[in-house]
Amino acid sequence: MIMICRTKQQLREALENKRKQKPGLTTGFVPTMGYLHEGHASLIRRSVAECDLTVLSIFVNPLQFGPNEDFDRYPRDEQRDLALAEASGADIAFLPTVEEMYPTKPLTSITVDVVTDRLCGASRPGHFDGVGVVVSKLFNLVQPQRAYFGMKDAQQxxxxxxxxxxxxxxxxxxxxxxxxxxxxxxxSSRNVYLSAEERSQALVLSQSLAKAKSIGETAGKTVQGLIDEVSNHIRESQLADIDYVELLAYPNLTPLAPNQLLLETPGELLLAVAVKFGRTRLIDNRILSFSEVTIDV
Amino acid sequence: MIMICRTKQQLREALENKRKQKPGLTTGFVPTMGYLHEGHASLIRRSVAECDLTVLSIFVNPLQFGPNEDFDRYPRDEQRDLALAEASGADIAFLPTVEEMYPTKPLTSITVDVVTDRLCGASRPGHFDGVGVVVSKLFNLVQPQRAYFGMKDAQQxxxxxxxxxxxxxxxxxxxxxxxxxxxxxxxSSRNVYLSAEERSQALVLSQSLAKAKSIGETAGKTVQGLIDEVSNHIRESQLADIDYVELLAYPNLTPLAPNQLLLETPGELLLAVAVKFGRTRLIDNRILSFSEVTIDV
Structure with missing residues (x-):
């Protein structure tokens, strides 16, 4: 049976008991905003395979939503989430309220420069500051050795x-x-917002990312050339409203010169897209490499 | 014998060994910038009395010094420090280099609003961001249950x-x-900078703070009235160059109305001063309460 903790105190006591019973126990942590899907389940299963104890958190963090974003309508389904978490092998689920996590307005903020300059950092101001605070809090509460995050949020x-x-x-x-x-x-938990038509047109994201590797391998293709082809492909879907299509050095997310030749660009690159279909903003990405030259990061 | 760790890895291993030997061991932590004096020794002794293991760090943190401050000339004396730390009962001393603590320029910054608006937060911009980062790093490295700080740096x-x-x-x-x-x-480690004449005149700080209680208890005395009397007293010392004299609510460090009557101001108040004598900036403070009314904080 999965153990449910709704307060920090319950979580601390549950962890202390487990750790007393087995000194040196390793803890894996999967922080989520709930409305779990197979992506989350894969994180939980990986933690279960690699750690003695797996803690899942479900918390829709108001700090990381902008004033015109979907905090209030973000989908929630606690019973289904707990069933999926238990079936995937999680040992403890931490489900705090907003008041439990933030009994007073936090005065402390955490900002990570450079890596937040582009992509969602640019189009969702303050988003990653909110992520930094909540992830720090959860890390300090759970004190895991390992934490599992999906690459769909590559910038996160x-x-x-x-x-x-x-x-x-x-x-x-x-x-x-x-x-x-x-x-x-x-x-994505947000896929539930999509109408049948939007759902169908949203396939253009994964399709355009899948094509990017062969497009980029064409002789003479530049950074901007690839971005333009991917953008044009996405625009063929009538309902697609592009927020960004960007190609950055990975994992530091520093910009590349637009006229740089891809076949001469060493290392791994992140091709990331954010596109609105109706009111729903979807993101997707792919890690690519075009040059045979590798770099140490 | 005190154990000396110069790298994060040495420190992590030393702590892991101690904790394996005695599961549930409590760790007390005393972070310092070295050039230890009896104030630091009192922190170490308190930790030794309250915890199983006492870790001291000595690190002059460049992030918390402004460009025109005394980072380069800040006094250092490792051998004397280690002797005093050992005599006070510290078990482990962590003495990293700047390169060890910051192998790359940190992109992450931590800001605490409101409490940093006044006092040294106002007169040393960025100072407390640097403190936040280094203290977070040291806390994450040492993972203590208790950390000891001197009230001379009340805002810290x-x-x-x-x-x-x-x-x-x-x-x-x-x-x-x-x-x-x-x-x-x-x-203060900075007292060593003072000439004999400056040292003698610097006594005005503790003397004016000591008088503040009786001044503030005078009927009709306001917040601004007390600040003015303390400031005037300090100015009687020719070499004193006042940076600030402030009276704030403690511990939240929120401002008080200048014309507020002290006898009607509930709770604890922080009277804090920063004054330059020559090139040396000294701080001192006192927690005061004038009203019989107490408040919960």
């Missing part, structure tokens, strides 16, 4: 990796592959 | 308390009384 992974490195947090960040529907759509 | 204590509360860090912050020379001068 980069931000959290940088924060844990910079602050010497004793936690290994484990990035996990994007899980997709059979037709290619990246799993 | 308030900032760190707020940060640990906001981020749910599992660490109790223990504020410790200011230690003074027999003539009243608050101990």
């Amino acid at each position: 992974v980069a931000v959290i990796r940088r924060m844990t490195d910079d602050l010497d947090m004793p936690i290994k960040i484990v990035p996990c592959d994007i899980v997709r529907e059979p037709d290619g759509l990246a799993l | 204590v308030a900032v760190i308390r707020r940060m640990t509360d906001d981020l749910d860090m599992p660490i109790k912050i223990v504020p410790c009384d200011i230690v003074r020379e027999p003539d009243g001068l608050a101990l």
Whole structure:
């Protein structure tokens, strides 16, 4: 049976008991905003395979939503989430209220520069500051050795990796592959918002990302050339309203010169897209490399 | 014998060994910038009395010094420090280099609002952001249950308390009384900068703070009235160049109305001064209460 903790105190006591029973026990942590899908389940299963104890958190964090974003309508289904978490092997579920997490307005903010300059950091101001605070709080409450994050939020992974490195947090960040529907759509709790027509047109994201590798390998193709082709492909879907299509160095998310030749660009690159279909903003990405030259990061 | 760790890895291994030997061991932590004096020794002794293991760090943190401050000339004496730390009962001394603490420029910054608006937060911009980052790093490396800070840096204590509360860090912050020379001068590593004449005139700080209680108890005395009397007293010392004299609500460091009557001001108040004598900036403070009315904080 999965153990349910709704307060910080309950969570601390549950963890203390487990750790007393088995000194040296390793804890894996999967922070989520709930409305779990197979992507989350894959994180839980990986933690279960690698750690003695797996803690899942479900918390829709108001700090990381902008004033015109979907905090209030973000989908929630606690019973289904707990069933899926238990079936995937999680040992403890932490489900705090907003008041439990933030009994007073936090005065402390955490900002990670450079990695937040582009992509969602640019189009959702303050978003990653809110992520930094809530992830720090959860890390301090759970004190895991390993924490599992999906690569669909590739920038979030980069931000959290940088924060844990910079602050010497004793936690290994484990990035996990994007899980997709059979037709290619990246799993997201927000997919539930999509109408049938939007759902169908949203396939253009994974399709355009899948084509990017062969497009970029064409002789003479530049950074901007690839961005333009991907953007044009997405625009063929009438309902697609592009927020960004960007190609950045990975994992530092630094910009590339637009006229740089891809075949001469060493290392891994992140091709990331954010596109609105109706009121629903979807993101997707792919890590690519075009040059044979590798670089140490 | 005190154990000396110069790298994060050495420190992590030393702590892991101690904790394996004695599961459930409690760790007390005393972060310092070195050039230890009896004030630091009192923190170490308190930790030794309250915890199984006491870790001291000595690190002059460049992030918390402004461009025109005294980072380069800040006094250092490792051998004397280690002797004093050992005599006071510390078990482990962590003495990293700047390169060890910051192998790359940190992109992560931690800001605590409101509590940093006044006092040294106002006159040393960025100072407490640097404190927040280094204290977070040291907390994550040492993972203490208790951390000891001197009340001479009263605002630092308030900032760190707020940060640990906001981020749910599992660490109790223990504020410790200011230690003074027999003539009243608050101990500070920076006292070594003072000429004999400056040293003598600097006594005006502790003397004016000591008088504040009786001045404030005078009928009709206001917040601004007390600040003015303390300031005038300090100005009687020719070499004193006042940076600030402030009276704030404690521990939140929120401002008080200048015309507020002290006898009608509930709760504890922080009277804090920062004054330059030549090139040396000294701080001192006192917690006061004038009203019989208490408030819960």
